[in-house]
Amino acid sequence: MTFALHAEWTKLRTSPGTLALLVVVVAGTVGVSAAAAACSGPGCGADLPKLSLTGVQLGQAVVAILAVLVMGNEYSSGMVKVTLTAVPRRSRVLAAKAVVVAAVVAVAAAVAVAGSLIVGRLLLPTHDLVLRPAVGSVLYLVLVGLLSLGTATAVRNPAAAISVVLTLLYALPIVTGVVTDPAWQKHLQQIGPASAGLAAQATTGDLVIGPWKGLGVLALWAFGALLAGGAVLKRRDA
Amino acid sequence: MNAFAKTLRAEWTKFRTVRGWVIGTVTAAGVIMALGLLPGLQGSCGKHGPGSECVLPVGPGGEEVTDSFAFVHQPLAGDGSITVRVTALTGLLPGPNPDEPRPGVVPWAKAGLIVKAGTGQGSSYAAVMVTGDHGVRMQHDYTHDIAGSPSAVTATAPRWLRLTRTGDTVTGAESVDGSSWTTVGIARPAGLPATVEVGLFVTSPQYAEEVNESLMSGAMGGPSQATGTFDHLAPQGGWTGAAWQRDSIGASSNGPAIRDSGFVRDGDVFRVTGSGDIAPAVPGAAGTGASVTQTLVGTFVGLIVVVVVGAMFVTAEYRRGLIRTTLTASPGRIRVLAAKAVVVGAVTFAAGLIAAAVVVVLGQRVLRSNGVYVHPASTPAELRIVAGTAALLAVAAILALGLGSLLRRSVTAVTTAVVVIVLPYLLAMTVLPTDAAQWLLRVSPAAAFALQQAAPEYPQVANLYTPPNGYFPLPPWAGFAVLAGWTALALGAAAVMLRRRDA
Numbered sequence: 001m002t003f004a005l006h007a008e009w010t011k012l013r014t015s016p017g018t019l020a021l022l023v024v025v026v027a028g029t030v031g032v033s034a035a036a037a038a039c040s041g042p043g044c045g046a047d048l049p050k051l052s053l054t055g056v057q058l059g060q061a062v063v064a065i066l067a068v069l070v071m072g073n074e075y076s077s078g079m080v081k082v083t084l085t086a087v088p089r090r091s092r093v094l095a096a097k098a099v100v101v102a103a104v105v106a107v108a109a110a111v112a113v114a115g116s117l118i119v120g121r122l123l124l125p126t127h128d129l130v131l132r133p134a135v136g137s138v139l140y141l142v143l144v145g146l147l148s149l150g151t152a153t154a155v156r157n158p159a160a161a162i163s164v165v166l167t168l169l170y171a172l173p174i175v176t177g178v179v180t181d182p183a184w185q186k187h188l189q190q191i192g193p194a195s196a197g198l199a200a201q202a203t204t205g206d207l208v209i210g211p212w213k214g215l216g217v218l219a220l221w222a223f224g225a226l227l228a229g230g231a232v233l234k235r236r237d238a
Numbered sequence: 239m240n241a242f243a244k245t246l247r248a249e250w251t252k253f254r255t256v257r258g259w260v261i262g263t264v265t266a267a268g269v270i271m272a273l274g275l276l277p278g279l280q281g282s283c284g285k286h287g288p289g290s291e292c293v294l295p296v297g298p299g300g301e302e303v304t305d306s307f308a309f310v311h312q313p314l315a316g317d318g319s320i321t322v323r324v325t326a327l328t329g330l331l332p333g334p335n336p337d338e339p340r341p342g343v344v345p346w347a348k349a350g351l352i353v354k355a356g357t358g359q360g361s362s363y364a365a366v367m368v369t370g371d372h373g374v375r376m377q378h379d380y381t382h383d384i385a386g387s388p389s390a391v392t393a394t395a396p397r398w399l400r401l402t403r404t405g406d407t408v409t410g411a412e413s414v415d416g417s418s419w420t421t422v423g424i425a426r427p428a429g430l431p432a433t434v435e436v437g438l439f440v441t442s443p444q445y446a447e448e449v450n451e452s453l454m455s456g457a458m459g460g461p462s463q464a465t466g467t468f469d470h471l472a473p474q475g476g477w478t479g480a481a482w483q484r485d486s487i488g489a490s491s492n493g494p495a496i497r498d499s500g501f502v503r504d505g506d507v508f509r510v511t512g513s514g515d516i517a518p519a520v521p522g523a524a525g526t527g528a529s530v531t532q533t534l535v536g537t538f539v540g541l542i543v544v545v546v547v548g549a550m551f552v553t554a555e556y557r558r559g560l561i562r563t564t565l566t567a568s569p570g571r572i573r574v575l576a577a578k579a580v581v582v583g584a585v586t587f588a589a590g591l592i593a594a595a596v597v598v599v600l601g602q603r604v605l606r607s608n609g610v611y612v613h614p615a616s617t618p619a620e621l622r623i624v625a626g627t628a629a630l631l632a633v634a635a636i637l638a639l640g641l642g643s644l645l646r647r648s649v650t651a652v653t654t655a656v657v658v659i660v661l662p663y664l665l666a667m668t669v670l671p672t673d674a675a676q677w678l679l680r681v682s683p684a685a686a687f688a689l690q691q692a693a694p695e696y697p698q699v700a701n702l703y704t705p706p707n708g709y710f711p712l713p714p715w716a717g718f719a720v721l722a723g724w725t726a727l728a729l730g731a732a733a734v735m736l737r738r739r740d741a
Binding site: 017032035036054057058061062064065068069072076157158159160162163166167170171173174175 | 258273535536538539542543546549550553557648649650652653656657660661663664665667668670674
């Protein structure tokens with residue numbers, strides 16, 4: 001496993017674009033958070049810790065690209081054959097990739113969230129610094145990364161994988177928004193990966209799902225995607 | 239066959255023979271139709287037997303209107319005028335606890351004089367009034383609004399109002415002392431009969447405020463009521479007063495008021511309490527029902543699929559090395575890009591047109607059969623929404639094509655396209671406060687969603703004109719121009735880079 005981990009880390013470290021994507025995760029998250037924090041008006045004062053973390057909405061897309069490419073690049077370059085020759089246990093390859101993705105995303109997300117909080121501190125009226133939204137956002141981005149990795153492994157085509165992930169993250173909340181039947185809307189919000197996971201950011205209002213439970217729902221999504229990816233990886237020819 | 243036609247044919251062949259792209263386009267249309275036709279919304283109109291159907295009164299201009307107010311009136315024939323002094327406008331707003339309304343006046347609470355064709359809802363009228371926060375106004379036939387002096391009415395600064403009927407015209411005037419009068423406006427209400435109902439009216443529209451908590455921003459509110467205090471009520475000119483009758487026009491149609499509309503007469507002083515509005519009916523937080531815009535929610539999901547197809551239409555060539563064959567076969571690189579844009583745009587436009595037409599025609603029926611009140615849009619507006627949705631999808635696909643040609647890698651191109659087109663719309667619809675949301679929908683490619691706005695905005699109707707309620711900050715074609723501008727920019731950059739770079 002150590003060797004597999006080392007191999008995956010080397011691949012990620014040396015592939016072009018990884019660093020750029022990580023910089024975009026941080027810059028995009030902080031930038032959008034700053035833009036949201038700079039707003040002024042009656043609606044701006046509602047949930048300040050959450051408002052200062054708005055950038056996660058953009059950061060998650062970049063995290064998804066990064067994680068999709070970790071698997072997608074193997075297939076588009078044919079590298080996967082070499083990888084599986086070197087590490088014949090296929091589940092181990094996926095596990096190693098998952099660990100590396102989670103670690104890298106966690107570091108980038110921690111920097112991005114810290115930056116957003118600092119910007120929010122400077123731009124927004126004084127508010128208590130709450131730990132849970134911050135930690136929750138980092139975990140959220142890590143889980144989005146794992147969900148994307150699992151999806152990319154299951155779907156193989158990187159473009160198809162990214163569109164599946166982005167549909168889950170972005171389209172589902174919009175569809176949920178127009179369902180007016182309150183019971184249905186609540187259920188959809190409880191099971192949607194983005195709406196449930198981002199419950200970790202909220203500090204006011206009555207939530208449809210508890211913050212940690214919401215992250216649990218997202219974790220189930222990520223775990224499900226990784227399981228599906230693992231099954232496909234095992235069964236099909238590379 | 240000239241060179242461009244040949245390139246076009248080659249690109250069309252590529253598009254139709256790649257199964258994924260065809261499936262993608264069909265899926266986009268399918269998702270738009272499925273989300274438009276699936277019964278996501280439920281309402282109560284017509285669900286409780288006969289009599290529970292939702293029918294809005296129709297105004298003289300053919301538009302749907304809200305017409306409910308407290309009316310103290312008498313029929314008067316021929317020409318004449320009526321004068322009154324308004325000494326106070328107070329009211330009640332819904333509080334956090336529904337049983338305990340708090341004192342306050344909504345900005346568009348109205349109290350004043352009205353000349354109306356009859357007591358039927360939707361009949362034509364002309365009125366001069368004081369409002370909660372918008373000064374003196376002269377309004378007629380629901381959609382017309384003229385501003386008078388901007389100051390509010392207080393006990394120390396009462397306001398005199400006068401309406402004068404001369405044939406087909408009604409003139410509204412105001413005064414601070416009852417002797418020197420200023421004309422506010424002259425109206426020609428449609429088809430005013432010889433004998434009109436003349437008198438005092440008070441009304442107060444739905445109160446709505448934006449809330450921004452938890453995951454979704456939204457609106458809360460409820461009915462409000464206003465009480466106008468009048469004295470020195472006097473018909474003049476050809477009109478001579480008889481007994482005043484009291485009516486609640488349209489009492490049940492706008493939901494229950496906080497309290498019953500009331501009427502107290504104390505000698506010369508009239509105290510009239512009313513709730514409702516005399517205005518065009520608007521969908522949204524302060525109004526009732528949904529608009530056609532809401533049936534097209536699937537556009538958003540369809541857009542993601544269309545963007546993926548558009549980006550991959552060019553990135554797949556780079557991935558497989560086909561681009562070299564393509565550029566050998568037709569060395570005019572700009573021509574290749576143009577042919578690709580035409581093919582992906584035309585295919586997406588056709589798919590979007592079919593999907594939007596089906597949703598706009600059938601989706602409204604599904605919603606109505608589910609008991610949701612859907613505001614009918616005019617035929618030109620419906621045509622604009624259908625063609626606009628198709629154009630939005632087609633141009634977004636071309637934007638994605640440009641980005642794909644610039645970035646060459648499908649994942650980056652797809653994500654960039656989704657982030658610039660889809661994410662602004664998502665943020666505006668869900669998490670952002672209204673100011674930020676409207677700014678975003680002015681500058682980002684998502685501005686083109688304005689093409690889907692079905693209901694017009696009326697400055698004189700209190701409502702939350704926010705994106706989640708189906709109101710966009712830009713007019714439809716301006717919003718589309720923003721998307722077209724970004725697309726032109728991306729295609730231009732793609733054309734320059736395509737010529738400069740090696741394939």
